[in-house]
Amino acid sequence: MKPEALLHPTPAGLFCPLGKFHVDPVRPVERALITHGHSDHARAGHGKVLATRQTLDIMALRYGEDFTRSEQAAEWGEVIDVDGVSVHFHPAGHVLGSAQIAIERDGLRIVVSGDYKRGVDPTCAPFQPVPCDVFITEATFGLPVFHHPDPKAETRKLLASIRQFPERTHLVGAYSLGKAQRVIRLIRDCGYDKTIFIHGALAKLCDYYVSQGIELGELRPATIEKKDPSAFHGAIVVGPPSAFQDRWARRFNEPLISFASGWMMVRQRAKQGGVELPLVISDHCDWPELLETIREISPQEVWVTHGREEALVRWCELQGLPAKPLHLVGYEDEGD
Ligand SMILES: [Zn+2]
Numbered sequence: 001m002k003p004e005a006l007l008h009p010t011p012a013g014l015f016c017p018l019g020k021f022h023v024d025p026v027r028p029v030e031r032a033l034i035t036h037g038h039s040d041h042a043r044a045g046h047g048k049v050l051a052t053r054q055t056l057d058i059m060a061l062r063y064g065e066d067f068t069r070s071e072q073a074a075e076w077g078e079v080i081d082v083d084g085v086s087v088h089f090h091p092a093g094h095v096l097g098s099a100q101i102a103i104e105r106d107g108l109r110i111v112v113s114g115d116y117k118r119g120v121d122p123t124c125a126p127f128q129p130v131p132c133d134v135f136i137t138e139a140t141f142g143l144p145v146f147h148h149p150d151p152k153a154e155t156r157k158l159l160a161s162i163r164q165f166p167e168r169t170h171l172v173g174a175y176s177l178g179k180a181q182r183v184i185r186l187i188r189d190c191g192y193d194k195t196i197f198i199h200g201a202l203a204k205l206c207d208y209y210v211s212q213g214i215e216l217g218e219l220r221p222a223t224i225e226k227k228d229p230s231a232f233h234g235a236i237v238v239g240p241p242s243a244f245q246d247r248w249a250r251r252f253n254e255p256l257i258s259f260a261s262g263w264m265m266v267r268q269r270a271k272q273g274g275v276e277l278p279l280v281i282s283d284h285c286d287w288p289e290l291l292e293t294i295r296e297i298s299p300q301e302v303w304v305t306h307g308r309e310e311a312l313v314r315w316c317e318l319q320g321l322p323a324k325p326l327h328l329v330g331y332e333d334e335g336d
Helices: 053-063 150-164 179-189 200-211 242-244 265-274 288-299 311-317
Strands: 008-009 013-017 022-024 031-033 046-052 068-074 081-083 085-089 097-105 108-112 133-141 171-175 196-198 219-221 236-239 255-262 278-280 301-307 323-325
Touching: 008 236, 008 265, 013 085, 046 085, 053 200, 068 085, 133 236, 133 288, 133 311, 150 171, 150 179, 150 255, 150 278, 171 242, 179 200, 179 236, 196 200, 200 219, 200 236, 200 301, 219 278, 242 255, 288 311
Parallel strands: 022 031, 031 046, 046 068, 108 133, 133 301, 171 236, 171 255, 196 219, 196 236, 255 278, 301 323
Antiparallel strands: 008 013, 013 022, 081 085, 085 097, 097 108
C-alpha cells in the first residue's frame, strides 16, 4: 500500500479513507482523532472524537461538555481498531495530554506528531520517539536560525527584572493552554514562591493542570481591589497576550510587559507588540530538535506541515530521505 492510500491531505485536514477518520480536522467531520487541545487542532462540532483523556477534558473545558456527540479516550500505547485501521497514541511533549497518533494497516505505519517538543517540561509527558515508515512532523520553527535557549535561563531574566524594578507590575503574556502553566511552573522551579496572579481567562485550565498533579503554587485572580492598588507592586501577573493590549493592563502600576513565546527570538515581533521583556520559551521543536528527531526515528519518508515546510523538506532531501510538504491550511498555532 502507498502511504497516501492510508492518509492524505484534504481541505478538512488529514484523512484516512480506510478508517473513515480525519486527524485534527479544521472543519466539523463525522469522526476526528485529535492530537491536542490547542484551538487550531481541536475544534468543536465533530460527530465522534478519539483523543487522550486529558485532551477530551480540555476540549470540554473550552467548548462545553457537548463539544461532540460521542467521545472515546485513548490510553498511552493502547491499540485501538478504527474500521480495520489500528491507531495508538504516544506522548508528544507539547502540552498536557498532547499526543502523536500512529496509524497502521498491513505493516505500514504513519505517525502524525501533531505539535511536539523535545525539551524538558514538567507540565506534560515527554515526547516518545515511535518507529515508523512515514513521520509527519511540524515545522513551526523549521529554519536553521531557530535555536531556543534554556527556558530556565529565560525565566531567570524575569526574576532579575523583578529585583531590579520592585515597584513595577510584571505582566507576563502566555497562551492559556500549556504556555501559561509551563511558565508558572518554570517560575516556581527557579525559586519564586510568592503568590502569582492570573487573568480570569487562565483560571479553568490552571485548575485542571493542578487536578492532574501539576503543582503551580499559590495562584490568585488578578482582580484589582480599589482599597489597595499597591498589592500588585512588584508582582507577577500572568495572562493571555491579548489582555495586555487593552485597558485591563493599564490598571496596574507601571506595567512591564513580558511575553513568553518561541517567536520572541524574532526581535521585531517583540518590538511590534510593545514587549519590554521578551522570553524565548517555546512548546515546539527548534531546528536542531527537528533534525535530531528525524535522525532518531529514521523513517522511510518525512511529510512536513505547519510552518516553514520547504527548509526542512530540503534538508531531508540532502540526507537522501524522501520528503514532501503537506500544505495543510488552518493551523496557526495557538500555543507557540
Ligand atoms: Zn499546539
